[in-house]
Amino acid sequence: MFEQHLIALPILLPLIAAPITLILGHSRLSWMFATAISALACYFSWHLLTATLTESVLSYAVGGWSPPWGIELRVDVANAFVLLAVSALSTLVLIYSKDSIEKEIESSKHALYYTAHLLCLAGLSGILLTGDAFNLFVFLEISSLATYTLVSLASDRRCLTAAFRYLIMGTIGATFILIGVGMLYMKTGTLNMLDLAIRIDVYESSRTINTGLAFIMVGVSIKLALFPLHMWLPAAYTHAPSAVTAFLASTATKVAFYVMIRFIFTIFGLNYVFEEMGMDLILMVLAIVAIFKCSYMATVQSNVKTVLAYSSVAQIGYMILGISLVSVTGLMAGLIHIFNHALMKGALFMAVGAVFYRVGSVEISAFKGLGKQMPFTMAAFTIAGLSIIGVPLTVGFISKWYLVTAALEQQHWILAALVLVGSLLAVVYMGRVIEAAYFQKPPASQDSNQVKEAPWLMLLPMWILVLANIYFGIDTSLTTEAASSASEWLFQTSSIAAANSAEVSQ
Amino acid sequence: MNFILDYYNYWIVVFLMMAGFYIVISANNLVKKIVGLNVFQTSVFMLYISMGKVSGGTAPILVDGVTLYSNPLPHVLILTAIVVGVATTSVGLALIVRIKRAYGTVEENEFKNQDDAI
Numbered sequence: 001m002f003e004q005h006l007i008a009l010p011i012l013l014p015l016i017a018a019p020i021t022l023i024l025g026h027s028r029l030s031w032m033f034a035t036a037i038s039a040l041a042c043y044f045s046w047h048l049l050t051a052t053l054t055e056s057v058l059s060y061a062v063g064g065w066s067p068p069w070g071i072e073l074r075v076d077v078a079n080a081f082v083l084l085a086v087s088a089l090s091t092l093v094l095i096y097s098k099d100s101i102e103k104e105i106e107s108s109k110h111a112l113y114y115t116a117h118l119l120c121l122a123g124l125s126g127i128l129l130t131g132d133a134f135n136l137f138v139f140l141e142i143s144s145l146a147t148y149t150l151v152s153l154a155s156d157r158r159c160l161t162a163a164f165r166y167l168i169m170g171t172i173g174a175t176f177i178l179i180g181v182g183m184l185y186m187k188t189g190t191l192n193m194l195d196l197a198i199r200i201d202v203y204e205s206s207r208t209i210n211t212g213l214a215f216i217m218v219g220v221s222i223k224l225a226l227f228p229l230h231m232w233l234p235a236a237y238t239h240a241p242s243a244v245t246a247f248l249a250s251t252a253t254k255v256a257f258y259v260m261i262r263f264i265f266t267i268f269g270l271n272y273v274f275e276e277m278g279m280d281l282i283l284m285v286l287a288i289v290a291i292f293k294c295s296y297m298a299t300v301q302s303n304v305k306t307v308l309a310y311s312s313v314a315q316i317g318y319m320i321l322g323i324s325l326v327s328v329t330g331l332m333a334g335l336i337h338i339f340n341h342a343l344m345k346g347a348l349f350m351a352v353g354a355v356f357y358r359v360g361s362v363e364i365s366a367f368k369g370l371g372k373q374m375p376f377t378m379a380a381f382t383i384a385g386l387s388i389i390g391v392p393l394t395v396g397f398i399s400k401w402y403l404v405t406a407a408l409e410q411q412h413w414i415l416a417a418l419v420l421v422g423s424l425l426a427v428v429y430m431g432r433v434i435e436a437a438y439f440q441k442p443p444a445s446q447d448s449n450q451v452k453e454a455p456w457l458m459l460l461p462m463w464i465l466v467l468a469n470i471y472f473g474i475d476t477s478l479t480t481e482a483a484s485s486a487s488e489w490l491f492q493t494s495s496i497a498a499a500n501s502a503e504v505s506q
Numbered sequence: 507m508n509f510i511l512d513y514y515n516y517w518i519v520v521f522l523m524m525a526g527f528y529i530v531i532s533a534n535n536l537v538k539k540i541v542g543l544n545v546f547q548t549s550v551f552m553l554y555i556s557m558g559k560v561s562g563g564t565a566p567i568l569v570d571g572v573t574l575y576s577n578p579l580p581h582v583l584i585l586t587a588i589v590v591g592v593a594t595t596s597v598g599l600a601l602i603v604r605i606k607r608a609y610g611t612v613e614e615n616e617f618k619n620q621d622d623a624i
Binding site: 134137138141145148149152157158160161163164167168171172174175178179182185186 | 597601
C-alpha cells in the first residue's frame with residue numbers, strides 16, 4: 001500500500017503540508033513543521049533513487065487512470081537523481097531560513113514564507129516526476145507562482161519590481177511552453193511523454209512539430225535563464241531574501257534544465273533535435289557567449305549577490321554546453337554539474353546571507369576584514385568559491401573535468417580551451433570578494449567587536465554543503481554512477497524511440 | 507481567399523497573441539502589462555479550443571443518435587490553464603498594489619528613476 005504510492009509522496013507531502021503551515025501561523029512552529037516535511041520528502045526521494053538504480057523505471061497512474069489516457073508519474077534514474085538534490089537542498093535551506101528570515105522578513109510573514117517554500121518544492125518535485133507534458137506546465141506554474149511570492153517577501157522595495165519582472169518573463173516562458181505542447185497535441189493527439197516520443201517520429205518533418213519545438217525551446221530557455229533570456233535572473237536573485245536566493249539558485253534553474261533534457265532526449269529524440277534541426281550549434285554558441293559575457297558581467301558588479309547571480313547564468317552556460325556536445329559524456333557532465341552547482345551556489349548564497357545577517361550589507365566593501373571577524377562563514381565562502389573556479393579536490397573540478405573530457409572526445413580543442421579560460425574569469429570575480437575579506441582592513445568606522453560569527457543554525461547547513469563540496473570532489477562514485485547511468489539511459493531511450501518507429505526490434 | 511476564411515479562428519489567435527505580446531513588451535504602465543499578458547494567454551486558450559473542434563461533431567455530451575463529437579480534452583486542459591492564468595493575474599496585481607505603496611507610482615520609467623537616485 002505504502003510502497004505503491006511512494007512515487008506520489010514527494011509531491012503530495014509538501015502540497016498538503018503547505019496550507020497546514022499557513023494555519024499553524026506561528027513562526028517557529030511552522031519552521032519546524034516545514035523542515036520536517038521537507039526532510040521526509042528528501043527521505044522518500046532517496047528511496048526512489050535506490051529503487052530506480054535497481055529497477056530502472058517506476059510508473060504510477062494518478063487516480064488509477066492508466067497511461068497514456070491518465071496522468072502518469074514516471075521515475076527513472078535521471079529525475080530521481082535531480083529530485084534527491086532538490087529535496088535535500090530544500091531541507092538544508094529551511095534549516096538555514098530560521099535565523100536568516102528573522103533578519104530579512106517581517107515576523108507576520110514568516111508562516112507565508114514557509115508555505116510558499118513548500119508550494120515551490122511541491123511544484124519542482126511535480127515537474128521532475130510527471131510523465132505528462134501538460135501536467136508539467138501546471139507544476140511549472142505552481143512552482144513559479146510560489147517563487148514570485150518568495151522573491152517579493154524581502155524588506156527592500158526593489159524586490160517588488162524584480163519579482164514583477166520575473167513574473168512577466170516567467171509567464172511568457174510558461175505560455176510559450178503551453179503553445180508548444182498544444183502544437184504537439186494538435187499533431188499527435190497525446191500528451192503522455194512516452195506516447196509523444198513514439199508518435200512524433202512519424203511526423204518529424206511536419207511544420208507544426210518544428211514550430212512546437214521552437215516554442216518549447218524558447219519557453220524553457222527563459223525559465224532556465226539561458227543567455228540572452230536571462231535578464232530577469234540577476235535582479236530577482238539580488239533583491240530576494242538570502243534564503244530564497246539560496247533555494248532558487250540551487251534548484252529552480254536546475255529543474256528547468258532537466259525539463260530541457262527531458263524534451264530533447266525523451267520527447268523529440270536526439271536525431272530530430274540535433275541532426276535535423278541543428279539545435280546543438282545554436283545551444284553551443286549561446287552557452288559560450290553566456291559563459292564569457294556573464295562571467296565578465298560578474299567581475300564588474302559591486303554587490304556580491306549580483307556577482308553570484310551572473311556567475312549562475314555563466315554556470316548554466318556550462319550545463320548547456322554539456323548537452324550541445326551530443327555525447328554520453330557531455331550529457332553526464334551537464335547532469336553532474338546540476339548537482340555540483342547546487343552544492344556550490346547553495347553554500348555561497350548561504351554565506352552571503354550570513355554576512356548580511358551580521359553586517360547588514362552585501363556590497364563588496366562590506367566584506368572587508370570579514371576573514372577575521374567571521375572566520376567560519378568566510379572559510380565556507382572561500383571553499384565554495386574555489387569550487388566554482390574548479391580547483392582540484394572540489395566538485396567544481398569534477399564537472400569541468402568531464403566537460404573538458406567530453407569536448408576532447410570530439411576533438412573540440414578550442415572548446416576545451418574556452419572552458420578553461422572561462423574558469424580564469426571565475427578566479428577574477430571570486431577573487432575580488434575573497435581578497436576584500438582576507439587582505440583588507442575593516443572600515444575604521446565599524447566597531448570590530450560588533451561583527452561576530454553567524455549563528456550555528458546558519459553555519460550548520462552551510463558547512464554541510466561545503467563538506468559535500470569536498471566529499472563529492474574526492475569520492476565521486478555516487479555522483480558519477482548516478483549521472484552516467486542517467487545519461488546512458490537517456491541516450492538509450494532516445495534511440496529506442498527512433499528504433500520503434502522504424503520497426504527495428506532491439 | 508479560402509485559406510483566410512477557413513482558418514479565421516487561427517488568424518484571430520495570431521492577431522491576439524501578437525497584440526498581447528506587444529503590449530507586454532511596450533507598455534510602461536504595469537497594469538497595462540498585466541492586461542497584455544492576459545490577452546496573450548487568452549489567445550492560447552483559443553488555440554486549444556480551436557484544435558478540439560471535430561468538423562461536423564457536436565458538443566461532447568452523450569445524446570442518442572449522435573456518433574460524432576468534438577474532442578473534449580482540450581476544453582479540460584484549458585480549464586486548468588485558465589485557473590493558472592487567473593492565479594498569475596492575481597499575483598501580478600497584488601505586486602502592483604505593493605509597488606504603488608512603495609513607490610507611489612505604477613509607471614515603469616518613474617520608479618526606475620527613483621531607484622537610481624538611491
